[in-house]
Amino acid sequence: MFSKVKLLTRRATVTNILTTSIIVTSMLLSLYVISSGRLHLLNGGSASSATVTTYYDQRQLLKTLDPKSIELKVDPTQPVTLPAVKEELCTARVSDGTIVTESVIDNDGNLVLALPKDYETTATVECTEYVRLESPPSEASKTLGTYIKMASMPVRHVPPSPEKCNPMNFRPGYFDLRTDSWHDHCTGRTSANRNPTLPLSKETCPILRNRQEDIWVHFVGDSVMHAWFNDGVLRGSTIDRPTHSYWKTGIWRGRSDSRQIPFAKAEDSDSRIWVTFRYDGTTSDGLTSRFFNRWAHTWGDFLKVRGEGQNTAKDPDFFEDKVPDFIFWGPGYHSSVMNSERFGAMVHNMLTLLEENARTVDPPAMPKIFLMLNVMPATWKIPSSYNFDKKYRTLLNEYRKNLAMIDAAKKHSQGVVDVFSIELPFNGKQGEETAHRDAVHLWGHMSDEIHSAAANLIIDTICFSGDLPQDATPQ
Numbered sequence: 283m284f285s286k287v288k289l290l291t292r293r294a295t296v297t298n299i300l301t302t303s304i305i306v307t308s309m310l311l312s313l314y315v316i317s318s319g320r321l322h323l324l325n326g327g328s329a330s331s332a333t334v335t336t337y338y339d340q341r342q343l344l345k346t347l348d349p350k351s352i353e354l355k356v357d358p359t360q361p362v363t364l365p366a367v368k369e370e371l372c373t374a375r376v377s378d379g380t381i382v383t384e385s386v387i388d389n390d391g392n393l394v395l396a397l398p399k400d401y402e403t404t405a406t407v408e409c410t411e412y413v414r415l416e417s418p419p420s421e422a423s424k425t426l427g428t429y430i431k432m433a434s435m436p437v438r439h440v441p442p443s444p445e446k447c448n449p450m451n452f453r454p455g456y457f458d459l460r461t462d463s464w465h466d467h468c469t470g471r472t473s474a475n476r477n478p479t480l481p482l483s484k485e486t487c488p489i490l491r492n493r494q495e496d497i498w499v500h501f502v503g504d505s506v507m508h509a510w511f512n513d514g515v516l517r518g519s520t521i522d523r524p525t526h527s528y529w530k531t532g533i534w535r536g537r538s539d540s541r542q543i544p545f546a547k548a549e550d551s552d553s554r555i556w557v558t559f560r561y562d563g564t565t566s567d568g569l570t571s572r573f574f575n576r577w578a579h580t581w582g583d584f585l586k587v588r589g590e591g592q593n594t595a596k597d598p599d600f601f602e603d604k605v606p607d608f609i610f611w612g613p614g615y616h617s618s619v620m621n622s623e624r625f626g627a628m629v630h631n632m633l634t635l636l637e638e639n640a641r642t643v644d645p646p647a648m649p650k651i652f653l654m655l656n657v658m659p660a661t662w663k664i665p666s667s668y669n670f671d672k673k674y675r676t677l678l679n680e681y682r683k684n685l686a687m688i689d690a691a692k693k694h695s696q697g698v699v700d701v702f703s704i705e706l707p708f709n710g711k712q713g714e715e716t717a718h719r720d721a722v723h724l725w726g727h728m729s730d731e732i733h734s735a736a737a738n739l740i741i742d743t744i745c746f747s748g749d750l751p752q753d754a755t756p757q
Contacts, residue, residue: 367413367414368411368412368413368426369411369412369413369414369423369678370409370410370411370412370678371386371409371410371412371677371678371681372386372387372407372408372409372410372431373385373386373387373407373408373409373706374387374393374395374405374406374407374435374437375405375406375407375408375707376395376397376403376404376405376406376437376456377406377707378403378404379459380403380458380459380460381397381398381401381403381456381457381458381459382456382457382459382707382708383395383396383397383454383455383456383457383707384706384707385452385454385703385706386452386681386706387407394440394442394446394452394454394467395437395440395454396454396455396456396465396467397437397438397439397440397456398439398456398458398465399439400439401438401439402436402437402438402439403437403438404434404435404436404437405432405434405435405437406430406432406433406434406435407430407431407432407435408428408429408430408431409428409429409431410425410427410428410676410677410678411425411426411427411428411429412424412425412426412676412678413426415673419621419623419624420621421621421622421674421679421682422673422674423673423676423678423679424673425661425676428711442467442468446468447467447468447469448697449652449691449697449698449743450688450691450692450695450696450697450698451688451698451700452655452684452688452700452702452703453466453467453468453700453703453739454467454700454703455467455703455704455735456707457707457728457731457735458472462731464704464731464734464735464738466739466742469742471738471742473734473735473737473738473739481546481548481549482546482547482548482551482555482741482745483548483549483550483551484548484550484551486745487548487741487744487745488745488746488747489744489745489746489747490548490551490553490745491551493551493552493553494552494553495553496553496554496555496556496598496599496600497553497554497555497556497607497608497744498556498558498581498598498600498604498606498607498608499545499555499556499557499558499606499607499608499610499744500557500558500559500560500578500584500606500608500609500610500649501515501557501558501559501560501609501610501611501612502559502560502562502578502609502610502611502612503561503562503563503610503611503612503613503614503654504561504562504563504612504614504615504616505561505723506612506614506615506657506722506723507559507610507611507612507614507654508559508561509723509724509733510610510612510654510701510733510736510737510740511541511557511559512559513729513733514733514734514736514737514740515545515557515737515740515741516543516545516557517733517734517737527541527542527543527593527596529541529588529589529590539560539561540558540559540560540561540584540587540588540589541558541559542556542557542558542559542584542588542596542597543556543557543558544556544598545557554598555744556598558578558584560578560584560587562611562614563614563616578606579605579636579639579640580602580603580604580605580643581600581601581602581603581604582602582603585602603643603644604647605640605643605647605648605649606649607649607650608649608650608651608652608743608744609636609649609650609651609652610652610654610699610740611632611651611652611653611654612653612654612656613625613628613629613632613653613654613656613683613687614656615656615659615722618671618674618675618679619671619674622679622682622683622685622686623686625683625686625687626683626686626687626689626690629653629686629687629690630690630693630694633651633690633691633693633694633696634694636649636651637694650696650697650747651691651694651696651697652691652696652697652698652699652743653687653690653691653696653697653698653699654698654699654701655684655687655688655698655699655700655701655702656680656683656684656687656702656722657680657701657702657705657706657709657722657724658677658680658681658702658705658706658709659675659676659677659680659718659721659722660709660710660716660718660720660721660722661675661676661677661721662711662712663716663718663720663721664721665720665721668721671721675721684702697743699736699739699740699743700739701732701736701739704732704735704736704739705717705724705732708727708728708729708731708732710727715727715728717729717732
């Protein structure tokens with residue numbers, strides 16, 4: 283029943299997915315266990331003695347093994363059985379009727395859980411287990427289930443550390459049910475529902491103190507980023523609705539893919555903040571964004587991509603070579619198949635290109651760039667038409683992508699906006715209340731509060747120039 287085949291002779295002929303039960307020498311088995319057992323495992327993940335049935339591309343085997351010394355016996359009718367590698371993601375959650383907060387316990391067992399000053403309560407530590415379905419670098423996995431690791435862990439308020447409270451890291455907070463408000467763990471500022479920090483003043487928005495010219499804030503991203511822009515930042519702003527400008531250039535299924543709004547003008551400042559939005563998404567190859575060449579690298583670029591030239595009645599008085607003062611970019615949710623390493627490389631490449639473009643302006647002008655972290659997906663809401671997505675779009679993989687974005691931001695001395703920590707306590711589970719309308723879009727339980735808190739975080743980021751450790755003392 284078995285045929286003995288040397289890998290060397292199969293190199294040129296095997297192109298199919300191996301659906302064989304491999305009986306290997308101890309040398310082959312140890313090689314695979316080593317390559318699997320050294321995966322980056324979160325929170326105590328480890329190799330298991332159990333087995334998992336999967337499909338393995340034989341061409342990958344050829345790249346890792348010496349065909350001159352290894353032989354294998356194959357049965358063409360059987361699937362491959364390989365050692366399972368378990369991984370897990372653990373979070374600590376407080377929901378005691380007064381405070382709601384949740385944070386991921388990192389790979390080293392560290393936990394930053396935001397709580398009010400002098401507050402003590404208990405948290406539930408819950409872990410979700412996964413098993414790898416494909417060989418690295420793929421991060422495809424099967425969710426095995428969740429379990430309670432600790433039902434009642436004592437927790438108390440711990441003052442935020444300056445090294446953690448910077449724009450290149452997670453920024454946890456908590457929601458206070460008594461006041462219906464989100465509290466930022468680092469700055470101590472609160473975000474009441476439907477009450478963005480407007481109107482602005484030199485006192486509440488320090489960037490306006492020494493500015494005479496208008497400020498340009500440019501948002502770029504997919505439909506989720508558009509929601510942060512529209513349902514978050516613009517909500518509650520005291521702007522004249524007719525001054526909204528919309529353009530449709532055909533890249534977003536008939537929707538307005540470019541927008542411009544005179545956002546806010548402080549009463550005690552001559553400077554106005556203008557905000558614009560441009561639709562974009564990442565490419566499947568993970569090299570750049572899908573429409574990078576149509577980004578607004580300068581004001582002149584934005585006039586071109588929106589399809590209308592300068593309009594003196596509605597447009598700011600920017601020179602065409604003006605670079606955005608701030609760019610808020612959401613790398614987004616259209617690259618779930620991409621592993622976190624490649625996703626991070628794509629973000630790094632994009633930041634490099636943005637910086638190189640900014641240097642071509644005379645004089646060079648570098649925008650402050652902030653990456654919008656991804657929120658956890660509501661995996662049970664992935665529709666059947668996207669079944670292929672389920673093994674990639676997991677809680678663990680979304681968290682990995684956020685780590686990759688944070689790493690890229692640090693390499694370029696840029697920042698992130700941690701909407702991840704705002705949404706996490708309200709992500710929910712199947713059969714429970716959730717902030718999600720679908721797998722990635724928010725429009726459910728507490729979504730108004732989440733958008734409002736995100737809006738305030740973005741406005742604070744603008745007003746404090748993204749340098750919160752220096753411009754705002756942690757409370």
